[in-house]
Amino acid sequence: MPEPTFLDSTELVLNMGPQHPSTHGVLRVILKLDGEKVIGTECVIGYLHRGVEKIAENRTYTMFAPYVDRMDYIAAISNGLGYCLAVEKLLKVEAPPRAQVVRVILTELNRIASHLFWLGTHALDIGAITPLFYTLREREEILKIFEDYCGARLTTHAFRIGGLQYEVHDGLERQVKDFCDYIVPKIDEYEELLTNNRIWVERLKGVGILTADECKQFGVTGPVLRAAGVQWDLRKAQPYSGYEKYDFDVPIAHGADTYDRYVVRMLEMRQCVRILRQAVEGIPEGPILAKVGKVIKPAAGEAYVSIEAPKGELGYFIVSDGSTQPYRLRVRPPSLINLQALDRMVRGGLVADVVAIIGTLDIVLGEVDR
Amino acid sequence: MAATPWEGELVNDVKRQFGAQILEASSYLDQNFFVVAPEAVISLLEFLRLEADFDYLVDLTAAHYPDRENQFDLFYILYSFARNERIRVKTSIAETATPSTAVGVHLTADWLEREVFDMFGIRFDGHPNMTRLLLPEDWQGYPLRKQKTLIDMDNRWVQENLGIESGQ
């Protein structure tokens, strides 16, 4: 074999992660490079695997509820909502109207928090450090509301099977209204910082294209799918928890690239504010817990229930054998399935764009690995 | 499970196409599902995708029933954007069976099948890369099977790789 000369190009295997600041956790990507060009990737995941599905088999339905918060810890409330809805489906009960409205309020706040966190870290990956401080500052306001409501900020355990864990605290309405008034100018501010910023646009436009057909093939959901022009949101398509009562739009874009995913998420935050304003106006009086009994024991059977989490479709598939513990509980994590499309998105692109594309998928490794 | 029969145009079409391979078409808690013979799964997925617009494989998972003859249940959850409808395809396979891969029909199945292999030890025939997804390569055993040796698996791996007595 001849010695490689100065002009020869050979395939370079570059190991990115698991301890890399812009893999958003412990994702390891093995990149095969030809110069600056990515010719193949392989994702190595599982560094954060805790066996959530196995834990579920050894806990009662009530006991398992705090664990779901630890999957997508950026949007813990969405996880809890999905889980509670799945068990409620098996139990054939529905949360009372008051609980449903409060659930919507908290979930939408959580969606804004998740998108804010995404925006900050994604911008940081690209090189814009400033938005991180601002977005985390605004997220703090949301976490304060969570703290006042349920006593925890991140892994909230706010909902309970059949309704809510806690009665609404005094001043939730006021807090949410103030927050709505506070966040809209802030979103404008982020847009001022980024939307027309030439560096931001140059780095994101046309990068990591995933067309609608490819999205469907890979099962990619959430803002990534909507940025490819598919107007599909589970809150509209199969409304749960009373989402059919609110008037909101599902923002879409047609570029299917990283920039459009940013646009879609920014628009989504504004829609969240719209839902929040409607929800907080009419929190009905009444009980916060349906009649589910102390011991939760659904009849034998299977059910799959999914919700629109900030990252995409989050589903819970529960097989019950009629006991107090789930026989099999499967979580359909949006992050894992969205991450699968990474290979398609980075292939043929530049190595510098890999970071942007990982960021745009909005993965949380706690959820990828479970 | 008190499932009620599921009727409709789709069921008729599928039954006409597959005949006796469709063992059951039922609905429980307003969720429709087919129970099919294992050899018909892939062709059914293909049929549903091409003829009935079920173009999105939501999830693929399994469950273990150690006391049954066919130890594993495989679940394919499908969704159709055009119909806004979700169905499940369910099949039972023996412990030693190697069902065909669904990667040819839905690309999503790639990692999902690897995860099922990782957790249950079901090998999918024809899968391009049938390796563990979440657990370490040298892990012994399949944790989501209903067995009592999970703690042993953990201890063994910790002893071999970390050189300490127990991870617990």
Next chain:
Amino acid sequence: MKKFLRTIFLVDLLQGLWVTFRNQHPKHIYTEQYPAERPKVAERYRGAPRLNINPDNGETLCIACNLCALACPENLIVVTSERNEQTRRKELTEFTYDTSRCMFCGLCEDACPVDALELTQDFELATYTRDGLIWDRQLLEEGPKPTPYRF
């Protein structure tokens, strides 16, 4: 033409810089001065556990019913009790709470029928030893003692 001028004069970048500049104002300072100033946590905050005692007679409120131990997903509560022959009631002898495994979900305080076990507003749980994370009855009844910091 307009776009060209905007590009030449760096309008988009200056717009962003102006946002950064606006946020420099001292009223936007957001940093928590912990530990110099102890942050005020919410009333419902789920922090360090405490076993409440009856303020009138100094006896524990706990009736040793073991419901908290059964409710705990991590099985970290151990309640031991003995039967008092005179009153024919169970009395609490020992109560251990392993804070190293606790995830502060609040299921135990939710299960408590007499409001004896409570998650308090204290959040300083760090110790120098692993054994120090396992709290016994005495520690739980005394309740958290926030460390005063001096500068």
